[in-house]
Amino acid sequence: MDSLVEAFRLIISLDADLFEILWLSIKVSLVALIIAAFIGLPLGTYLAITKFPGRKFCILLLNALMGMPPVVVGLMVYLLLSRSGPLGWLGLLYTPTAMIIAQVVLITPIIAALSNQVIEHLHQEYSDTFYSMGVTGRRAVAAYLVDARYALTTCILAGFGRAIAEVGAVIIVGGNIDHLTRVMTTAIALETSKGNLTLALALGAVLLALSLLVNALVIGVREYAAKRQYA
Amino acid sequence: MQRSANMPRSILPLSICDLRLIKGDRALLGGVNLMIDHPGITVIMGPNGAGKSLLLRCLHGLIKPDFGRITLGHQSVADSSDQQAMVFQQPVLLRRTVLQNLAFAAPKTAKTDPQCLMRALESVNLADRAHQPARMLSGGEQQRLSLARALLSRPALLLLDEATASLDPASVLLIESLVKAQSAQGTKVILVSHDQGQARRMADEVVFISNGQVAEQSPAEQFFTAPQTPVAQAYLAGEISF
């Protein structure tokens, strides 16, 4: 109970350590999210509206990757970036960049697979009309992305939720180094194992609040879209 | 693909030669032969499942037939696609405002002239709804918007597949008058309808389809007073058997 009270004091007093960790978490996840969205949204859209042999397999693969355990992603990126790995010469292991790479690998399939479903649905509705209006190629992709904007926003938020709450991958490639690669989830894991429940609880509360916020945003976006028949 | 405002109206004669569409061992279209060389409005009638929608979709290029040839003024379907427009039974509108829906479909010349889009909206009585989300319009209003959108490109051939099937009488009449006006300006109209009243009001010519084939093609007057084939007689009397 004492540690709970102390935890709230940490949050309310804007404790420097806590906010350093929080800020790094958000920075890493946001950068990863932006990169993942730039890859995942066009990829999901392309797979939804283009017919080519192997398309079904690609979608299957995306869906399988979506459920990949973070520690496995962490291990893969570790092997890639470790000194003897193919990208070892970049010296990225145990840096925030390594964590961003791991999170991009983790959430790109999520964003691509979810947006693929969204666009595929829209494509069933629009394809005849687009054909009729002579809308093809890049113009069609752009139109789908615009028209699915609300559903895609929720896909992106889902990606962010996953990235910020994830621990397995970032701890392997980031190493949980104080002031450098320590993010909320890895700090919680460490502080709990050390028995320092105060900081762990404070971070847990912030993480929970963030998750609530993301989910509230998802619901808000959905309702806004539904009210205008834009869903 | 942008369409020019003064396109050659070279869609006629429209000729369909031995058009076949086969699914499994069933011929959905079993050798359609049809020659349309008069401007004006051609109404396609026929019982449910006769193949009217499939025929229209082949004409528009949405379906590739298994066999047969379609030429529109000596062009292929693909070459004529930018001279065609189609209105479907279920209007499909973008998740944008009414005006944005028109702007999306508008040729470049119209895009630079906002007045042109507003005039198009006025013609279908939707000017005051310009900034509303299009999908919140009623069914009839949505269909009016789809028609306005289809007409923006000044098509040489306008295809309508039961476009007024679920609309109230006033909306039906408004759409009919717009289609007639478009036809008077030289657009060839081909329209599928089960509504005999509508067919009588609109048709210059009737093509009757039954079982995936053309059973009869007659001037409208003749078709309604003295249909030549037993199937058409039965259909008009409301006693078609499937």
Ligand SMILES: Nc1ncnc2c1ncn2[C@@H]1O[C@H](COP(=O)(O)OP(=O)(O)OP(=O)(O)O)[C@@H](O)[C@H]1O
């Ligand atoms: N993709 C498809 N696969 C298999 N059969 C189909 C397909 N599309 C249509 N059909 C069949 O082809 C036949 C003709 O369909 P079509 O939609 O052209 O009928 P229609 O004349 O437009 O009828 P309605 O008046 O009910 O609209 C129907 O029996 C339908 O079941």
Ligand SMILES: [Mg+2]
């Ligand atoms: Mg039909």
